[in-house]
Amino acid sequence: MPSKPISAANAEHYTWGNNCDGWYLVRTPELSIIEESMPPGTSEVRHHHVCARQFFFVLEGEFTMEIERHEFTLRAGEGIEVSPGQAHQAINRSASLVRIIVTSQPPSHGDRVEN
Template sequence: MPPQVISQKNAQHYTWGSSCDGWFLVRTPELNIIEERMPPGASEIRHHHLRARQFFFVLEGELTMEIERQVFTVGRGEGIEIAPGQAHQAMNRGRDDLHFLVTSQPPSHGDRLDAETTSSQIA
């Protein structure tokens, strides 16, 4: 496939949660790079991945990331790594939209276990 310039304008788009957006900037069997938008007050479900290692990099806004019950604040131009198996939850506690990149290697879709599912399976 020849190189091409990619952005939100021509990337494959999807929605998640109640009001969040994602755009696949790179989508291969080995690597995903996704640009995401999370409005104020939005969050994802606490979960972990069996194989995927992820890196979240903030483009605009402020990301609140809970990893293994420890809370981190990640600002514009900063990032945070999530190792396989680490339970985590991304949140936007700010007043503005949060824009960030998520790099997953291997891809995280289909490799996710929600914390509620895991807890109910153990009980």
């Protein structure tokens, strides 16, 4: 089956955390690429992944990523890598919506351990 263009408009949608949204752009046993949106004041629970290596890329807004108790503030066009085993937490401390792309290899769902 040939590939087709995909976006949040036609991708499989899910919700997570406190009013956050996600869309599966690529979902295979080897790779996961998702677009996520985080309203102002939202965050996820600190956790780590046993196997998954992740890359978070900011499309819109100001995004805080806490990795191993160190905070990094990222803006549109910036990204950060999280290695397997590193405790991390995505946070939107801003007053605006944040949109990010999260790439996980292998996929992170089912590989999460809360810290």
